[in-house]
Amino acid sequence: MSGDPLAALRAATRARVALGRAGDALPTADLLELRAAHAAARDAVHLPLDVDAVTAQARELGVEVLHATSLARDRAEYLTRPDLGRRLADDDLPAGAYDVVLVLADGLSPLALQTHGVPMLREVLARLDGWRVAPVVVATQARVALGDEITAAVGARSVVVLVGERPGMSSTDSLGIYFTFDARRGRRDSERNCLSNIRPPHGTGYAAAATTLVMLMAEARRLGLSGVALKADPALPANVEV
Template sequence: MTDRHDMTPTSPQLSLTELRALTPARVGLGRAGASLTTQALLDFTLDHARARDAVHAPFEAEAIAAVLAGQGTNALIVTSQVADRADYLKRPDLGRRLSRESRELLEGRDSVACDLVIVIADGLSPAAVNAHALGLLGTLMPKLAGVGIGAVVVAGGARVALGDEVGALLRARMTIMLIGERPGLSAPQSLGAYLTFAPQPGLTDAARNCVSNIQAAGLSFEEAASKIAWLAREGLNRNMTGVALKDESGLQLVAPLVAPA
């Protein structure tokens, strides 16, 4: 039996102040009687308002397309079947299908088969897309050098599955959709990237790979772009995405245990 005085001392516990500095999550909020402290309640109310604002922020589709045009990329602007933002929130199914005008636009292009189509979509946080999509795309494009990119599409009122119809109409082997994720109280502007091989209407999320939490307090553009590019290249090489394709991009960063002679 080991005497407690002979045990190796453990590391000192973090103070609440130190713990709060490690995470944006609500830790050790304290109590005032049976309720939260006034400051904790005010912080919660502010973050809740920011999350709601992110959902209802106007999507800057034309501005994004204009920046891309200035960089030499002529983006196509499309919309889903939703009538407005309230319709978008009530009818997720309408956000998964193109409007008649947008479908005719893509059908009329008579597209040549390509490796990849990139879709920039508002999703549940247009604010995230307005803030991060162009920065992420600028970091991602050089990492996709040699991949045949057929088009960049900017989609309003979109759910993730809208990319399946877009990719099928543009004859893409794969779509990458950059879309605003559902806002959290500590992450109202989080961007996600969804990769889908052989896109076509009717696919489920089991057919996709996702790189999420792309934001200031999450994945940086460089980290996210490296993961997305690895998944895109491997998915195209293996003819698959989804549950069959595991993200092993981090293994490239692991140094060998034994240095070469």
């Protein structure tokens, strides 16, 4: 048996628990690790997305890729003006008639999209038989609601936004997925379904997330809605947001 009774607890979580004390402060090693994690989280927010690399990787999946950006002119404006991150700078995207558009958005962690975006995209595309899928859109300085305007611009009914989530002290590369049925400008967050913490091996895996997402999409199309009224698991009570 370990001499440290909290060793099992520490091994079961990436959270910082039972760090100990050195006088009235943290032990030096833990304090330095905490500061390094804080710096990594800040770096993840400001790291620019390598649009060319993500585009090239997505095209290897055999899809057409378009580019879009929000009205936020740079990262500083994006962080201080969330409203601009929800508006398209130019809505002159090729339009068609599609069931869904998939958006790869940098969000608050471009690192997350750079790391997990295309692998997640691959799993989603593999499960979309019977869906008319628009060209993939890589969006920069993007908030989730930017997907609503992209949906209207390309002529789609629904949108799936793969977006970098706000970095935390133990997670700098967490990817989120937001699905909105009948997407259009002015949709509320309660009208979206969210799958979060996609970051194998420490979070949800790509295949599991894609399976849940496509099930939600199919139910949304059948019922004509998304958001808090749409359940991800029949065992859940009604109006549980995913």
